[in-house]
Amino acid sequence: MYVTDRRAVRTAARVLVLPAALAALATATPRATAHTGLDSASPAADAAIAELPPRITLTFSDPMTQKYAKVAVTDPDGKSAATDEPEVSGNEVSLALDSTSPAGRYTVGYRVVSADGHPVSGSYSFTVEAAADGPAPSARETESERAAVPRAAEDATRETAADSTDGESSGKESSAGTVPVVVLVGALAAAVAVAVGAYVARRRRARHGD
Known part of the structure; x- marks a missing residue:
């Protein structure tokens, strides 16, 4: 009876210990074989x-x-x-x-x-990714640009008016300057005509005298 009990104990120990050892080995194996990644x-x-x-x-x-x-x-x-x-x-x-x-x-x-x-x-x-052409303008920059447009237009208008005034003044001066030239040319033409007339008259008197 005693021998039979001892054999039963040894058999039970083998049955219980072996699965436990296998389970522990299976649990430890993945850790040992795991690779760094x-x-x-x-x-x-x-x-x-x-x-x-x-x-x-x-x-x-x-x-x-x-x-x-x-x-x-x-x-x-x-x-x-x-x-x-x-x-x-x-x-x-x-x-x-x-x-x-x-x-x-x-x-x-x-x-x-x-x-x-x-x-x-x-x-x-x-x-x-490629960047855009440039950052979007801020609200302050947009307002400044909008305000600059009327100022630029006003400046351009003033420059145009000044150019027109300068052109008119130059035209008047040119016209005033051309008047003496016309008078001078007329006087010269009249003098030439008088001289030619006097010459022709002297020629005629000289012929009649002969």
Whole structure:
């Protein structure tokens, strides 16, 4: 009777302990085999933004190491848009960008290594939309422009009136200046006529005298 009880206890222990060990192993396995990955990015993949931010930030599932952090951002012209080296702060890796880079499609490439030695690499792209021709004028600017239009029209009217007055004055002076010239020409013509008449008369007297 005693031997039978001992065998039953050992059998029950095996039946209970083995499933518990398997369950614990199954729970621990995903943690051991889980890989470090990119959780989020700013700007995000396929995002369309109005302007290039001062920096791009990649957030990973595990802390990264500064030594092996490599991040590159290429602008639409195929040139690097980075102004410095990547900076690591815990799970985040950031890279400063040149705000004067052109609008268009940007490509982000990264290769980093986590603190426990897991390498992570990948790439994605986002778009910086072209800015409009210029900002819309403010209400104050619009009112100033509207007020400037009547003033400009008034100034133009004054300039036109002044030009007309100057033209009339010049015309009067020209007319007044032409009167002495006409008189002088008439006097010369009359003198020539008198001289010719006197000459002809002398010729006739000379012939009669002969």
